[in-house]
Amino acid sequence: MLKRKSDVFLFYILANIFILAILLGHAFFERKRSQPFLMQRISMILHYQLTDLCLFTDARYTRHPSMADMNTAFQDHPFSFEHFPSGSLVTPPVHIRNNHGLD
Amino acid sequence: MAWIEKQRNILDFALSSLVRRWGKNLALVMVYTVIVFVLASILFMTHSIKREASLILRGSPEIVVQRILAGRHDLTPGRYIEKLAKIPGVREVKGRLWGYYYEPSTGANYTMIVTDEHRENVGTIAIGAGVARSSDVREGDMIPFRSSDGSYVSFEVTGVLTPESELVASDVIEVSERDFRSLFAMPEGYFTDLTLKVRNRKEVVVVADKIRRLLPDTRPILRDEILRTYDAIFDWRSGLLIVVFTGAILAFSIFSWDKATSLSFEEKKEMGVLKAVGWETSEVIAMKSWEGIVVSLTSFLLGVILAYMHVFFGSSILFMPVLKGWSVLYPHFKLVPYVDPYQLAALFFLTVVPYTAATIIPSWRAAIIDPDSVMRL
Amino acid sequence: MIELQRVTKVFNKGNSNEFVAVDDISLTIDPADISVLKGPSGAGKTTVLSVIGAMTKPTEGRVFIDGREITSLPERFLTGIRRKTFGFIFQQFNLIKGITALENVMIPSYPSGEKHSSLKKRAMDLLQILSLSGKAMSKIEWLSGGEAQRVAIARALINNPEIIIADEPTAHLDTKLSEEFIGIMAALNKEGKGVVIASHDPLIYGAKVVDTVVEIRDGRIVDKEERL
Numbered sequence: 001m002l003k004r005k006s007d008v009f010l011f012y013i014l015a016n017i018f019i020l021a022i023l024l025g026h027a028f029f030e031r032k033r034s035q036p037f038l039m040q041r042i043s044m045i046l047h048y049q050l051t052d053l054c055l056f057t058d059a060r061y062t063r064h065p066s067m068a069d070m071n072t073a074f075q076d077h078p079f080s081f082e083h084f085p086s087g088s089l090v091t092p093p094v095h096i097r098n099n100h101g102l103d
Numbered sequence: 104m105a106w107i108e109k110q111r112n113i114l115d116f117a118l119s120s121l122v123r124r125w126g127k128n129l130a131l132v133m134v135y136t137v138i139v140f141v142l143a144s145i146l147f148m149t150h151s152i153k154r155e156a157s158l159i160l161r162g163s164p165e166i167v168v169q170r171i172l173a174g175r176h177d178l179t180p181g182r183y184i185e186k187l188a189k190i191p192g193v194r195e196v197k198g199r200l201w202g203y204y205y206e207p208s209t210g211a212n213y214t215m216i217v218t219d220e221h222r223e224n225v226g227t228i229a230i231g232a233g234v235a236r237s238s239d240v241r242e243g244d245m246i247p248f249r250s251s252d253g254s255y256v257s258f259e260v261t262g263v264l265t266p267e268s269e270l271v272a273s274d275v276i277e278v279s280e281r282d283f284r285s286l287f288a289m290p291e292g293y294f295t296d297l298t299l300k301v302r303n304r305k306e307v308v309v310v311a312d313k314i315r316r317l318l319p320d321t322r323p324i325l326r327d328e329i330l331r332t333y334d335a336i337f338d339w340r341s342g343l344l345i346v347v348f349t350g351a352i353l354a355f356s357i358f359s360w361d362k363a364t365s366l367s368f369e370e371k372k373e374m375g376v377l378k379a380v381g382w383e384t385s386e387v388i389a390m391k392s393w394e395g396i397v398v399s400l401t402s403f404l405l406g407v408i409l410a411y412m413h414v415f416f417g418s419s420i421l422f423m424p425v426l427k428g429w430s431v432l433y434p435h436f437k438l439v440p441y442v443d444p445y446q447l448a449a450l451f452f453l454t455v456v457p458y459t460a461a462t463i464i465p466s467w468r469a470a471i472i473d474p475d476s477v478m479r480l
Numbered sequence: 481m482i483e484l485q486r487v488t489k490v491f492n493k494g495n496s497n498e499f500v501a502v503d504d505i506s507l508t509i510d511p512a513d514i515s516v517l518k519g520p521s522g523a524g525k526t527t528v529l530s531v532i533g534a535m536t537k538p539t540e541g542r543v544f545i546d547g548r549e550i551t552s553l554p555e556r557f558l559t560g561i562r563r564k565t566f567g568f569i570f571q572q573f574n575l576i577k578g579i580t581a582l583e584n585v586m587i588p589s590y591p592s593g594e595k596h597s598s599l600k601k602r603a604m605d606l607l608q609i610l611s612l613s614g615k616a617m618s619k620i621e622w623l624s625g626g627e628a629q630r631v632a633i634a635r636a637l638i639n640n641p642e643i644i645i646a647d648e649p650t651a652h653l654d655t656k657l658s659e660e661f662i663g664i665m666a667a668l669n670k671e672g673k674g675v676v677i678a679s680h681d682p683l684i685y686g687a688k689v690v691d692t693v694v695e696i697r698d699g700r701i702v703d704k705e706e707r708l
Contacts, residue, residue, distance in 0.1 A: 020411075024444070050163055050271060054270060057434070066328070
């Protein structure tokens, strides 16, 4: 059946698109499936009155970025390499950047 | 249907032409795939985290009030609660007790929190799944904590939080108020900070303004600001990964630009032959475009599929060394795949379209040569 | 019938390296004949050939194919006419390396949108006629000079043209292969195809099967010999 190069290529592309469609389907059902867990996380946020996701635990300004201030050690602008690598991914909170920590 | 047959014929030739220089083209596809893979991985990961944050952080306090002393957080006196409660529009003010505990034996940082429910359960703690993992404890075990005076106090673990909650509370230790105060020698009547509930959401900004005037030594942090903070986190432009990766993207751009724009003598001659044997300019360009589409589409699809598997099945394992950084307690969470066709479309236009365009322009210039030029070579 | 009326072709017109390749040539080619353009290299044979084959437009003068004036047609139409009317064999054969003999033969017909299976069958038939069926799947660079020549002929024939145009086809061939070439051309001519060859090889213009020899020198016709 796949005698021509173009057939092989088109088959390959279709197979890829098919896999991609399956993955999008997976994403859809996974979102459905995780709905209760999402609720659980929201209730935990309410319970602990948390303000941040638990992504990086290495420094206090990366654990609770929104509770950080300008004077926290090593908290530089994201573009500068710094002590804690995750600090490069976490930007200073908006309210600090906007007000230069003055409020 | 002659048009389709024609394009398939031209595609046949384009593929033959690519296969002929297979070494170079395979290298190109591989590098291209890696680029798409990394870009797509970052996009999937950051988008999912942002989406998750924007959904669940709606549950966080509307206003947090921190007391600032000489530019640093300081304990908030309990009497501020009554002052704030009197502001019109404020529904509820609560003192929050929380802090960090560094565990020297494991090197991990924990977040200690006092909740209303746990306030009275003296001597016991509930821990996040990450804490249980890093200090290898189960329900019923005792964990010693080093208090501020240097002595050790042990607490019984009465609960471990579910793995599904790791994204928010992996490092949390829930402790009673009395234990918290004695462990950190925190004076009675003081809190870490205060949280406010506001009657009307529209009044949040007004209330914050009033707080600033009423208690000039405090700083109100609004939930909307927190949400915006998370929107800015992992911004496309920010972050170590992107910075390091920019170099790779630039290198690839130069490489592909060179490959796509400068046709070799051999290729130019071939285009002359095609014109001489009766191909139109547009057909020669179509052939070159197919070459570009084959390379970029192959890389795009492969890169996206691998990225999806990497992020959502493999927990972004390749990025972990960077993300993990110095932390000992690393939250294990499976991201919910918030992937939609728009993201894929954006990625498509960022990767496939520029490359294909870059191949068409130079071939257009080469394809308009006179067909007889090949006779004059 | 192909008719050139007072055709002049100037390259790099207006520049310091301006060069008149063809100077006021009028010529009629009978598509039933084997015609040879003879003359030393640089005489303008190749340019006359490409004007005849609608590959290039003359700077001045007009070209008619079967009474239809083609000099003023836009490129698209010209390509169509070229594809249907002419099959080209180039001096270096200009086969595309790295792909098979079969694909090389099929290339001129790709844009026609013909069904792949029928196109492939026609190409295989042509290769068989030229006793190359065993080499169909061989890459061009693996073929001998004689085989490559026959692939080039097959490629010129794939669109079933009325006229075959060959530019110095024997320049890189030995006597045996040159004779084989003119033999194939004679056979094709017998089947009703016209042949126009530019050559300064006596083996070609001296061959018995040639009907007309036009001698060109410095872009002008200096002699025309019609053999009966």
